[in-house]
Amino acid sequence: MTHFSPADPSPHALGFAMPPEWAPHAATWLGWPADDELWFGHLAGVRSEFAELIKTIARFEPVQLIVRDEESERDARLRLEDANVTYHRQALDDVWLRDSGPIxxxxxxxxxxxxxxxxxxxxxxxxENDNQVPEYVAGALGMAHWDRPEVLEGGGLEVNGAGVGLTTRSCFLTDTRNPDLTEAGYAALLQQTLGLEKLLWLGGGLENDHTDGHIDTITRFVSETTLVTSVESDPDDANFAPMQRNLAALREMTDASGQPFTVVELPLPAARLEGAEGRLPPTYANFYIGNGFVVVPQYHDANDKKALEVLRPLFPGRQVIGLPSRQLIEGGGSFHCVTQQQPAGEVWRGKEVELS
Incomplete structure (x- = not known):
């Protein structure tokens, strides 16, 4: 297994780039929830929703599931019997593989x-355990990889597969991630590593989102030229004004060729949800796109059906499936936050590259 350091040729220099989520997958990686305290006493319900999510994904593509101990593996195997799942025993702190896993x-x-x-x-x-997940995945696959010193979470970045990335200032520009990186610095970094030609910025995300406003909770690419973005209908809600600012900004943005995007409004859930630490950030934008399907979180909310109606026409050829996420949101995220796609293709071992 080949390791590349920042001093070695970058992914972009070697012709690599990050594909969009809708490109074909070899598998989906997830972790199995295990800590009832982290889930504020909701672990049983969370595991039930996880099982339904994983069984649905496994109907369409293989699932690679990380389990942190014997109890987790036993519980997962019992709930996922006969599903297309490969198990990996590896230490985990939590299950947000969109952020802790590799890109x-x-x-x-x-x-x-x-x-x-x-x-x-x-x-x-x-x-500390979650920070080791990408190294574990690389070892399990025998895949060459780049070790970067920067903090970067997959949920903080959207890509359209045609050179454009989208993020939020409220997340990337915090002083607890990469305090020395400016907007221009991020643009250069993501050009070198992910092949992005253009990095676009929104202001911020949902109220009380502990990720500091990840883009995948509010605005998503559904094709090279089309975005969906969350909107709040109640002018008195704290999310109303920032979502309106995002909507206005998106309507002024253009792709790598200078063409405007098609921007589709996606409602937020109608009901305000409260959790153990205040308001929860439920959103339909945290859907996950896979081989022939899209899974969309549902919250027993009046807007559940409407969200599915907005999204279905945007994914021709894919089944758009609503699944329960009312317990999962107690941890602050949903389906996109807990998944990480492995693109289809052969494992690159990096043997032909001369390292410094």
């Missing part, structure tokens, strides 16, 4: 990965 890059049919630092959204929780 995969592809060159033609060759797939490598990038091991970014993970610090639990600025040191908010324990993270």
């Amino acid at each position: 995969f890059v592809r060159r033609g049919q060759q797939v490598g990965l990038i091991n970014w630092r993970f610090n639990a959204w600025g040191g908010k929780f324990e993270f």
Whole structure:
């Protein structure tokens, strides 16, 4: 297994780039929830929703599931009997693999990965085990990879597969992640590592989102030219004004060729949800796109059906499936936050590159 340091040729220099989520997958990686305290007493319900999510994904593509101990593996195997799941025993602090897991890059049919630092959204929780997940995945796959010193979370970045990335200032520019990186610095970094030609910025995300406003909770690419963005209908709600500012900003943005995007409004859940630590950030934008399907979180909310109606026409050829996420949101995230796609292609071992 080949390791690349920042002094070695970058992914972009070797022709690699991050593919969009809707590109074909080899598998989806997840972790199995295990700590009832982290879930504020909701672990049983969370595991039930996880099982339904994993069984749904496994109908369409293989699932690679990390379990942190014997009890977790036993529980998962019992709930996921006969599903297309491969189990990996590896220490975990939590299950947010969108952020703690690797980001995969592809060159033609060759797939490598990038091991970014993970610090639990600025040191908010324990993270030492989760920070080891990309290295574990690389070892399990025998995949060449780049070890980067920067903190970067997959949920903080959207890509359209045509050179454009989208993020939020409230997340990337916090002083608890990469305090020395400016907007221009991030643009250069993501050009070198993920092949992005253009990095676009929104202001911030949902109220009480402990990720500091990840883009995947509010605004998502659904194609190279189309975005969906969350909107709040109640002018008195704290999310109303920031979502309106995001909507206005998106309508002024253009792609790598200077063409405007099609921007589709996606409602937020109608009901305000409260958790153990205040308001929860439920959102339909935290859907996950896989091979032939899209899974959309549902919250027993009046807007559940409407969200599915907005999203279905945007994914021709894919089944858009609503699944329960009312317990999962108690931890602050949903389906996109707990998944990480491995693009289809052959494992790149990096043997042809001369290292410094």
